[in-house]
Amino acid sequence: MLDIQLLRSDLEGVAKRLAARRFELDVARFRALEQERKEIQTRTQELQARRNHTSKLIGQAKAKGEDAAALMAQVSDLGDDLKRAEAGLEQVQEKLQDILLGIPNLPHDSVPFGTSEADNAEVRRVGTPRAFDFPVKDHVDLGEGLQMLDFTTASKISQARFSVMRGPLARLHRALAQFMLDVHTSEHGYTETYVPYLVNADSMRGTGQFPKFQDDQFAIEGDGLYLIPTAEVPVTNMVRGEILAPEALPLKFVAHSPCFRREAGSYGKDTRGMIRQHQFDKVEMVQIVHPDQSYQVLELLLGHAEAILQRLDLPYRVVTLCSGDIGFSAAKTYDIEVWLPGQETYREISSCSNFEAFQARRMQARFRGEKGKPELVHTLNGSGLAVGRTLVAVMENYQNADGSITVPPALRGYMGGLERVARTA
RNA sequence: GGAGAAGUGGCAGAGCGGUCGAAUGCGGCGGUCUUGAAAACCGUUGAAGGGCAACCUUCCGGGGGUUCGAAUCCCUCCUUCUCCGCCA
Numbered sequence: 001m002l003d004i005q006l007l008r009s010d011l012e013g014v015a016k017r018l019a020a021r022r023f024e025l026d027v028a029r030f031r032a033l034e035q036e037r038k039e040i041q042t043r044t045q046e047l048q049a050r051r052n053h054t055s056k057l058i059g060q061a062k063a064k065g066e067d068a069a070a071l072m073a074q075v076s077d078l079g080d081d082l083k084r085a086e087a088g089l090e091q092v093q094e095k096l097q098d099i100l101l102g103i104p105n106l107p108h109d110s111v112p113f114g115t116s117e118a119d120n121a122e123v124r125r126v127g128t129p130r131a132f133d134f135p136v137k138d139h140v141d142l143g144e145g146l147q148m149l150d151f152t153t154a155s156k157i158s159q160a161r162f163s164v165m166r167g168p169l170a171r172l173h174r175a176l177a178q179f180m181l182d183v184h185t186s187e188h189g190y191t192e193t194y195v196p197y198l199v200n201a202d203s204m205r206g207t208g209q210f211p212k213f214q215d216d217q218f219a220i221e222g223d224g225l226y227l228i229p230t231a232e233v234p235v236t237n238m239v240r241g242e243i244l245a246p247e248a249l250p251l252k253f254v255a256h257s258p259c260f261r262r263e264a265g266s267y268g269k270d271t272r273g274m275i276r277q278h279q280f281d282k283v284e285m286v287q288i289v290h291p292d293q294s295y296q297v298l299e300l301l302l303g304h305a306e307a308i309l310q311r312l313d314l315p316y317r318v319v320t321l322c323s324g325d326i327g328f329s330a331a332k333t334y335d336i337e338v339w340l341p342g343q344e345t346y347r348e349i350s351s352c353s354n355f356e357a358f359q360a361r362r363m364q365a366r367f368r369g370e371k372g373k374p375e376l377v378h379t380l381n382g383s384g385l386a387v388g389r390t391l392v393a394v395m396e397n398y399q400n401a402d403g404s405i406t407v408p409p410a411l412r413g414y415m416g417g418l419e420r421v422a423r424t425a
Numbered sequence: 426g427g428a429g430a431a432g433u434g435g436c437a438g439a440g441c442g443g444u445c446g447a448a449u450g451c452g453g454c455g456g457u458c459u460u461g462a463a464a465a466c467c468g469u470u471g472a473a474g475g476g477c478a479a480c481c482u483u484c485c486g487g488g489g490g491u492u493c494g495a496a497u498c499c500c501u502c503c504u505u506c507u508c509c510g511c512c513a
Binding site for chain 1: 435442443444453454470471472474475476481482483492493494
């Protein structure tokens, strides 16, 4: 959510910056509502002041044992006018709030202008894609060949876009999550957290999923709860409504969780394999920081995610999302894309974003600033990494001619020393 | 699931129809004292919004109601605690 003061003071400027991310702000409507709000608010407050004043006089009169009937008559006809004014004010403020909740974040100055994914700016490439001397398979052929990855059974027990893993491959999936958590907690200073996978609407609103992306979420009918699309939601919302001590910052949390996404509107995309699933695991890093620090922290956070890929020796590149491709709540986002031999392309495996005060304002997450006044914190998060996609990357990059998969050295301790995942039967 | 108790400012904790945005303590900030610090003492200290200066409005778990007037009364929901039941 943007600061309404900013909209009041520089509406045109905000509209211009939002246009860069392909959002059209209805300037005229906002202006009209603000005008209306001002009038109704002034009138309402005048009526309230009159009521308060007269009521106080009634109290004083009664305390002295005087007759207050005249005063009471004076104020009794205020009631209806006041009620109408208050209701009107509430209505306008709700409309303004709705508009505000639907406005995306302003892109940071360092974000390149662009209209689509094609305009994202490559920052660096790390590692060289391996040269294969045999025809490469994608993870689906590899997994099914090993009889350890099964989409048919998954769709029987649930529906499309789910998967079943078995044996060493399931363990490799678990090993990846463990490895990531261990690196982030022991080397990058994050506190491991375990959080609810079902959250309420306030939390969804806090991080920006609601109201705009309600259709993308799985809802538990009747309970007012929603399956989390990322651990970002429960973890970031831990500080919702809090006023933190300045010395508590930065807060660094890491959580491993399943993520649930309806993938509405991506019906034709990535239908094969486990690239795009309704359920996937992710290790998520979240930082709650002082506003002055957030852009330095974004670089650090990105480095923490990259460290995982480096330790697994997977080739990747980093891109800065352009203004047209950046997410709703983010001011700046780096994507990390891992090389997938099966697709001969780089695919997103992590997204690291600075939300500045956008989420903090929705959540009212603050800290006591230098002058003793509460100030909004900045929030950031990054995948570190998407576990399912990392598994895909490991399978495809570490495949052998016989269809087996070499276990990356960094993971062998988590696999009981196993060096190769091969078909057993 | 059943019975009871409670939810007040950063924290603890009074208030239970009128002058209460709210006593008191702790914490925070400023000052006196001190070479410095601690202690002691004095002062100050909630948030949001409107004019943006005086001032005004709103907020005592959320929502609704009664009243000229509600932190205080009523309804409802949520949360926490205690006891019983059930369960991994």
